[in-house]
Amino acid sequence: MKISTILLSLAIATLVFADEDSTTSVFEVPLIHNPAYRGDFQAQMQKMRYRYGSPETIAAATKGVGLVPVTDPSFDSEYYGPVKIGTPGQTFNMNFDTGSADIWLASSTCPTAACKSHRGFNSSSSATFTLDPAERRFQLVYGDGSYASGHIGTDMVNVGGIQIRQTIGLATNESSEFGVSKMDGMFGLSFSSFESVPGVQTFMTNAIAEKAVALPVVSAYLPSLRRSGGKGGHYLFGAIDSTKFQGDLTYVPVTVKGYWQVAVQDVLVSGQSLDSSYQGIIDTGTTLVILDNMTAAAVHSKIDGANFDAQKKGWTVPCSLSKATTGSVGFKLAGRVFEVPMADIVWEPVEKGKGKPGEEICYSGVQSMGLPVWVLGDVFIKNNYCVFDQSDVPSVGIAPLK
Numbered sequence: 001m002k003i004s005t006i007l008l009s010l011a012i013a014t015l016v017f018a019d020e021d022s023t024t025s026v027f028e029v030p031l032i033h034n035p036a037y038r039g040d041f042q043a044q045m046q047k048m049r050y051r052y053g054s055p056e057t058i059a060a061a062t063k064g065v066g067l068v069p070v071t072d073p074s075f076d077s078e079y080y081g082p083v084k085i086g087t088p089g090q091t092f093n094m095n096f097d098t099g100s101a102d103i104w105l106a107s108s109t110c111p112t113a114a115c116k117s118h119r120g121f122n123s124s125s126s127a128t129f130t131l132d133p134a135e136r137r138f139q140l141v142y143g144d145g146s147y148a149s150g151h152i153g154t155d156m157v158n159v160g161g162i163q164i165r166q167t168i169g170l171a172t173n174e175s176s177e178f179g180v181s182k183m184d185g186m187f188g189l190s191f192s193s194f195e196s197v198p199g200v201q202t203f204m205t206n207a208i209a210e211k212a213v214a215l216p217v218v219s220a221y222l223p224s225l226r227r228s229g230g231k232g233g234h235y236l237f238g239a240i241d242s243t244k245f246q247g248d249l250t251y252v253p254v255t256v257k258g259y260w261q262v263a264v265q266d267v268l269v270s271g272q273s274l275d276s277s278y279q280g281i282i283d284t285g286t287t288l289v290i291l292d293n294m295t296a297a298a299v300h301s302k303i304d305g306a307n308f309d310a311q312k313k314g315w316t317v318p319c320s321l322s323k324a325t326t327g328s329v330g331f332k333l334a335g336r337v338f339e340v341p342m343a344d345i346v347w348e349p350v351e352k353g354k355g356k357p358g359e360e361i362c363y364s365g366v367q368s369m370g371l372p373v374w375v376l377g378d379v380f381i382k383n384n385y386c387v388f389d390q391s392d393v394p395s396v397g398i399a400p401l402k
């Protein structure tokens, strides 16, 4: 993986971030207990099942739950799963991205080499497709300079059985970066305010409004290859799979709706606090963890053999750390520390095949960039189950994977 592709999902330039105050604000959600409440027993039981059942059973047996298996084809650097678009459904491998809002993929008419390297959507063979009446266009430029543009339209979008009519972007131009990816398109899971075409609502906003999902959540289970043994993970729309994590979820309030932005209260290396806090986003579409340079330097100063490679402009660690059985980098969110084991801080070799056996140097999974937020990407998520909860008071429910 190239360091330059890390930020594929970060369209940062045009976005607004938290003001200084919100880093210190505390959210308190009062629990209002109504003693006269009787409720609907069956509905309550059903809700409990959505929350605590196993995904295979609930997805098969109940409305409003969609299970999308994802594969992990390139060593935890991107995860993708199938989505059906149109009537009859055409199936595409989509990258589910909590760092952006749009759903887009190549149009089958797109002439660029990147488009032709994967499947495109043929709107003329879908009975339900309608082009945007105003013929609006979309254009996306990502943090690494890659881009996609084209027209928009609506069609039926089916995610693990949850099907709604949804606005999608059909790219007629994609930059070369998308040619190397194994995915056919992006499936945005951030908030509607990030849609590139103003007024368009995200899939989840629409699915919630149409009561197509049992709970207003998307749960990400993205275990590392090391953990899953190649079996992949899943996204669960409308439910939570408590068999995949330890203990209870900690609900971390979203501080600014746009990204899934939260307050990171501290960073710890093997339990030692760095006394460092900042706003961070939980981003399934970014591979690594990205901090500011000072904090990244502090993290690596506590790891034996770690360095900043000025030539490659990246933080490095000894590859042998991948065998470490102790140590971790932890992130404190809503008072609880969520860890990434040291073995998962090791990324790919800086120069493949070079270096004496046992002395090879690898990129670190924690890098730095001058971004207005920290980014907790897949390095974090592949160790911690994340529930992106779009209730009226949005939050991310997090618990360590089993």
Ligand SMILES: *[C@@H]1O[C@H](CO)[C@@H](O)[C@H](O)[C@H]1NC(C)=O
Binding pocket: 108, 109, 122, 123, 124, 125
């Ligand atoms: C798209 O579908 C139409 C109608 O089924 C077909 O005639 C056309 O060849 C298809 N185009 C591509 C690029 O596959």
Ligand SMILES: *[C@@H]1O[C@H](CO)[C@@H](O)[C@H](O)[C@H]1NC(C)=O
Binding pocket: 111, 112, 172, 173, 174
């Ligand atoms: C795609 O966009 C780039 C950059 O704007 C432009 O140079 C190129 O000509 C476009 N290609 C097509 C096929 O429209």
Ligand SMILES: *[C@@H]1O[C@H](CO)[C@@H](O)[C@H](O)[C@H]1NC(C)=O
Binding pocket: 293, 297, 308, 310
């Ligand atoms: C980040 O920190 C390293 C190590 O202290 C330093 O060599 C490097 O120049 C810094 N990079 C930036 C962009 O400040």
